[in-house]
Amino acid sequence: MKIIEALAQSAHYIHLALKEEAIVAVVDKESETVVKYLAGKRVDSGYVDGQQVNANDQNVYIAFTGKNADVIIPEDVYGIAINAFAFPIRENGKVIGALAFGLPIDNELKLEHYMNTMDSIVYNLQDKVHNIASHSEELAATSEEINKQAQHALEDSEKTNDVTDLIKNISQQTNLLGLNASIEAARAGQHGAGFNIVAQEVRKLSFETSSATENIEASLRNITSNLDNLKKNMGQISDATNEQAQLVQDFSEIIDELTTLSQEMKGFMHNALK
Secondary structure (H helix, E strand, O other), rough: OOOOHHHHHHHHHHOOOOOOEEEEEEEEEEOOOEEEEOOOOOOOOOOOOOOOHHHHHHHHHHOOOHHHHEEEOOOOHHOOEEEEEEEEEEEOOOOEEEEEEEEEEEHHHHHHHHHHHHHHHHHHHHHHHHHEEEEEHHHHHHHHHHHHHHHHHHHHHHHHHHHHHHHHHHHHHHHHHHHHHHHHHHHHHHHHHHHHHHHHHHHHHHHHHHHHHHHHHHHHHHHHHHHHHHHHHHHHHHHHHHHHHHHHHHHHHHHHHHHHHHOOOOOHHHHHHH
């Protein structure tokens, strides 16, 4: 029995071994005809037993030259993407035919598409995480600067309190001086009338200064309270920013792990398809 005949009879069992998923064909080189053809469950190139080989069938004709063939046939040819491969059949050192197969690879191509999509998503996530990290650093620096300025403002406010205390002391002394002047003017009688008017004006100015100083102190107390609140709020913002920065760092590490896993899966998939 010739090898081609033996393979043709064995083709059914080869087909079963491949779970009937693949095309199995035995082709005679001399007559360029298909001796045995079995279609796959989801893929069929349309051959029948005894049919002439299609002149454009690179898979078979490469095997006729004595080389192993491995060809990807796009979806638009048979309605489904196929990985076609064939092996030369030799007898007495001469190529007398080809044993050809065709496996559907639509699921593999879908998986590759999903992997590429995941790569794109991961890349976009990395880009956005880096932007968030950059903004977090800027926010942290800004909140720190505002916190420093608030502290300086509080210190300036305390210095201003010293100034208002000095003004109050001067006002009290001026009031006392005006009071003494009024007493002396009263003792002087008619001759001290003009001096008494000046003394009263000095006391009036002292009262107005004291009142203005109290208003300034009240305003300063409000400013100090607001600055204290600002400082506390900025402290909370700073803490939240630091927590956000840590979360971003953790998220970035997770994305890096996902990237590594994606690349490993992609490499495994390519190796599995070989």
